[in-house]
Amino acid sequence: xxxxxxxxxxxxxxxxxxxxxxxxxxxxxxxxxxxxxxxxxxxxxxxxxxxxxxxxxxxxxxxxxxxxxxxxxxxxxxxxxxxxxxxxxxxxxxxxxxxxxxxxxxxxxxxxxxxxxxxxxxxxxxxxxxxxxxxxxxxxxxxxxxxxxxxxxxxxxxxxxxxxxxx
Numbered sequence: 709x710x711x712x713x714x715x716x717x718x719x720x721x722x723x724x725x726x727x728x729x730x731x732x733x734x735x736x737x738x739x740x741x742x743x744x745x746x747x748x749x750x751x752x753x754x755x756x757x758x759x760x761x762x763x764x765x766x767x768x769x770x771x772x773x774x775x776x777x778x779x780x781x782x783x784x785x786x787x788x789x790x791x792x793x794x795x796x797x798x799x800x801x802x803x804x805x806x807x808x809x810x811x812x813x814x815x816x817x818x819x820x821x822x823x824x825x826x827x828x829x830x831x832x833x834x835x836x837x838x839x840x841x842x843x844x845x846x847x848x849x850x851x852x853x854x855x856x857x858x859x860x861x862x863x864x865x866x867x868x869x870x871x872x873x874x875x
Contacts (some may be wrong), residue, residue, distance in 0.1 A: 723758070723766050730754025730774040735782065741848050748848055751778055752825065752856025753863065755799045756818050760864040761871075764803030771799025786836055794828030811865075819859055822853030 715723070734751035741747055751774055759767025775791030778784075798821045798844030806817025826849045 710796050723769055724792045726754060726758045727773045730770060731777050734774065734778050746801070748852040748861060749778070750856055751775060751795065752798065753859035755795055756802055756857060756860025757867065759799045759803035760806045760814055760817070760861065761868060762851030763807040764800045767803030768796045787832065788858045790832035794825055794832060797828060806833040808848070814861060818857035822850070822857050825853050826848030826850050
């Protein structure tokens with residue numbers, strides 16, 4: 709799916725379903741991190757699945773909406789707008805580099821996107837709470853991103869082989 713194309717009804721429904729599944733999975737598998745006022749979850753996995761299978765536009769949509777909605781329902785409303793931007797950029801970057809790319813480039817895509825996410829939350833935490841909190845958040849955000857990268861990459865490979873209309 710290219711960025712300038714209009715979305716068909718099928719594409720809108722698919723992106724909405726991936727967004728909803730991402731929010732549900734991230735909400736079920738959640739580990740609170742009190743020192744950073746955040747949590748570790750699997751939101752990134754859904755973002756990477758969307759980005760690698762559907763491209764930068766849909767990766768950005770799933771990332772931004774899932775991050776925003778997850779913060780809204782999880783009691784982290786102070787992060788909602790930050791998550792909209794940070795996870796949206798994460799999905800955009802992963803899709804821009806990894807969509808329809810060889811496996812090596814898809815791995816590069818998720819690693820670069822994890823770095824974007826970690827830097828984005830460093831800035832977010834630093835704005836919301838102060839730079840020391842931003843620094844404290846880096847290791848946990850890195851763990852969350854890397855776990856999401858591994859799960860999302862492996863799931864995208866599995867799904868791509870089973871969903872022929874995505875090719």
